[in-house]
Amino acid sequence: MSDKKKILVAEDSSVIINLTKNILQFENFDIIPVRNGNDVLKTLEKNEVVLVLMDINLPGMDGMECSKLIRANSNATISKLPIIAITGNYKNYTLDEFHKAGINEYLQKPLDYDLLVTTIKKYV
Template identity: 60%
Template sequence: MSETKKVLVAEDSSVIINLTKNVLLFDNFQITPVKNGKQVLEKLQKEDFDVILMDINMPVMDGIACTQAIRALTDKKKANIPIIAITGNYKNFTLDDFIQVGMDDYVQKPLDYDLLLSTVKKHAFK
């Protein structure tokens, strides 16, 4: 059996958090949900994660600003955590746009949970 990987899910929708949690828990991922980018940074100070699922549009601190703050961290392990954007505004962004701000991949909303799971696995088990 493979080791349990830790996923930080930054999403302000409780429905999406619960669905994502159910899909990833079924595949033995440990999930920590937060509601905004500020909470992501607070969690990262205390814990290590293997992947971050980052909503783009969140209150307090959005996913773009949070990703840039993570990439600027002095702890190189945390600064290089794979970050996967999750967004309903995919028509306004390209994968290149996400890569330029430091994200590694993206999955559009409404979420295709098979694609989400395969994308998380791709980055968690590098």
């Protein structure tokens, strides 16, 4: 059994998922990739994760709505998970809007993987 901490990566781009997986495995994390907001919620109910990387532009339910639903979850372990948004459209939102959605921080695409690792380690 792996003692690596698990990070849920909500992202619809296979390229970003693969790059993120490679970087985070090197840092001794496992990732659980999901491609839409509904799968995020289902996956959180079945897996113990320490952090959520949330793309804002997901198919179906977007990352903002999904983050709000995570915060509203009746399970305190899930509702208090750190959420880091990853988005190419950060200018469409204010920092206050991210915080109101329950997002702790956001990172711009294209991702700076050194900053990603530093930000994750700040919360985990």
